[in-house]
Every structure is written in C-alpha cells, then in structure tokens.
Amino acid sequence: MSIKKQIENIELGVEWKAAQKATHRLQRMLADEIAHLIEDNKCQNAYSLFAWVRLCRAISTLTSGMACMRLTREGRNNAEIAVATGLRNNSVAAYKAWNTTYTRDAEKMLFPWYWDDERLNRELEFLRTMGVTF
Numbered sequence: 001m002s003i004k005k006q007i008e009n010i011e012l013g014v015e016w017k018a019a020q021k022a023t024h025r026l027q028r029m030l031a032d033e034i035a036h037l038i039e040d041n042k043c044q045n046a047y048s049l050f051a052w053v054r055l056c057r058a059i060s061t062l063t064s065g066m067a068c069m070r071l072t073r074e075g076r077n078n079a080e081i082a083v084a085t086g087l088r089n090n091s092v093a094a095y096k097a098w099n100t101t102y103t104r105d106a107e108k109m110l111f112p113w114y115w116d117d118e119r120l121n122r123e124l125e126f127l128r129t130m131g132v133t134f
Contacts, residue, residue, distance in 0.1 A: 012106050012134050019131030068095040 037044060047055075064085055071081045078092045085092070110127070111120055127134075 012110070012132060015131045015133050017131070018129075022130045064091075065095045065099070068092055069099055072096060 037047070064087060067085050068081055068087070071084055076084065078089050078096075081087070081092045082089045087095075111123065115123070124134075
C-alpha cells in the first residue's frame with residue numbers, strides 16, 4: 001500500500017514532551033546560524049538583500065503568529081492583541097483563522113498530493129522528530 005493511502009484520515013496530534021525537545025534543538029540551531037551570520041563576513045556575503053529580507057519576514061510571521069495564539073489563550077481579544085503585538089486587527093483575526101482552519105484538513109496541508117512516497121517518508125520522519133503523532 002502506498003504511503004498516500006496510509007496517511008488518509010490519520011489522527012494527528014502533538015506529543016508535547018517530544019515537541020519541547022525538538023523546539024529546544026531548533027532554537028539552538030537558529031541561534032547558532034544567526035551567530036554565524038552576525039560574526040562571519042563570509043557568511044554575511046552569502047546572503048543577498050532578498051534572502052535576508054525573506055528570512056526576517058519568515059521569523060517575524062512565525063513569532064507574530066505564536067504571540068497571537070499565546071495572547072488568545074490568555075483571554076485577550078483581537079484589539080488587545082493588536083496593541084500588544086503591533087499587528088492590525090485583521091492580521092490578528094487572520095492568524096486565529098489560520099490556526100484553526102487547517103485542523104480540518106491537516107493531512108492535506110502536511111502532505112501535498114504531488115509528493116511522492118520518498119518525500120512523504122522524509123516528511124513523516126521529520127514530523128515524528130518534531131513530536132507530531134499519528
């Protein structure tokens with residue numbers, strides 16, 4: 001049976017102890033790479049303006065989304081979250097919607113239809129190391 005058939009209608013979740021370990025590993029990796037970038041002229045020269053801006057935008061988007069969900073959990077409304085994060089109200093609403101929308105179609109988001117079995121196997125292994133259960 002193909003991997004695609006095996007992942008249909010799987011129950012996804014997060015094993016938070018494993019996720020915590022994975023998060024610490026990713027945090028160290030990011031900190032190390034940023035330290036190399038700041039301290040190493042050769043590394044700095046490897047980044048074009050566009051690569052640098054793309055990296056900064058990705059980190060900003062990720063951290064903004066995390067802050068929105070944390071503040072939501074703390075009971076803050078959209079206006080309060082917008083003030084705390086500096087985001088527009090519609091951006092706060094978009095982060096909240098994005099966070100819940102994909103839960104219905106998680107396997108479609110995590111496993112695009114065009115991936116072959118080899119790519120799916122690599123992704124499944126990555127997800128396992130990040131604490132995702134299925």
